[in-house]
Amino acid sequence: MSPTITAFKQSPDRGRGLARDTRVRWALEEVGQPYDVRLVSFAEMKEPAHRALHPFGQIPTYEDGDLALFESGAIVFHIAERHAGLLPADAAARARAITWMFAALSTIEPPILDLQTAKIVEHDKAWSKERLPLVEDRIRDRLGELSIRLGDADWLDGGFSVGDLMMVSVLLRLRTSGLLDEYPNLSAYVARGEARPAYKRAFDAQLAVFTAASSGG
Ligand SMILES: N[C@@H](CCC(=O)N[C@@H](CS)C(=O)NCC(=O)O)C(=O)O
Numbered sequence: 037m038s039p040t041i042t043a044f045k046q047s048p049d050r051g052r053g054l055a056r057d058t059r060v061r062w063a064l065e066e067v068g069q070p071y072d073v074r075l076v077s078f079a080e081m082k083e084p085a086h087r088a089l090h091p092f093g094q095i096p097t098y099e100d101g102d103l104a105l106f107e108s109g110a111i112v113f114h115i116a117e118r119h120a121g122l123l124p125a126d127a128a129a130r131a132r133a134i135t136w137m138f139a140a141l142s143t144i145e146p147p148i149l150d151l152q153t154a155k156i157v158e159h160d161k162a163w164s165k166e167r168l169p170l171v172e173d174r175i176r177d178r179l180g181e182l183s184i185r186l187g188d189a190d191w192l193d194g195g196f197s198v199g200d201l202m203m204v205s206v207l208l209r210l211r212t213s214g215l216l217d218e219y220p221n222l223s224a225y226v227a228r229g230e231a232r233p234a235y236k237r238a239f240d241a242q243l244a245v246f247t248a249a250s251s252g253g
Pocket of ligand 1: 054055056057081093094095096106107108109
């Protein structure tokens, strides 16, 4: 039996691959694990049946037999642990790859999410214009540090790993802000991630859902 993940019936990002099911799809594609998708509307996500899987009423979730998981980081980590391909065999390198996954989620993603909040939720507040540069500078601080660490390497620690999968997924959220362009090595890093055949399959699959929904399919 293939695992089942949940994704938006109609993604607010209009199929740009920013919803967090994309990173789960990408991990599944990297390891060659087929999967099923159950699409949920915003209303369905808040129903008890979905909340039994995800206490916060969100996507993505992951079900495999008796196991039900939520949180994209936990899901991707589980996939990486169960299959070869996303975690190095060497114990120390494996620990470092996991460290980068956590860094993506707990050090890099929060200021990026703050920018989204500032632009989407707070844009009509009187103080919004004053706050925005502060939010952007906090992102620049992190990107500058990450850029120095990456240097001219292809990936964060040797070969491509789950750490890169998560870091690229998080950085992709910055594309329209222009901030990523200020760090050419990070832009190139993200482009390398997007060029992976597994990423392309994941992206196309989520885009197909949006395209079908928009055409009434
Ligand atoms: N930390 C969670 C965040 C999940 C999350 O924010 N999901 C979004 C889609 S990317 C969602 O379901 N938003 C709808 C909502 O919160 O009502 C994760 O990484 O899975």
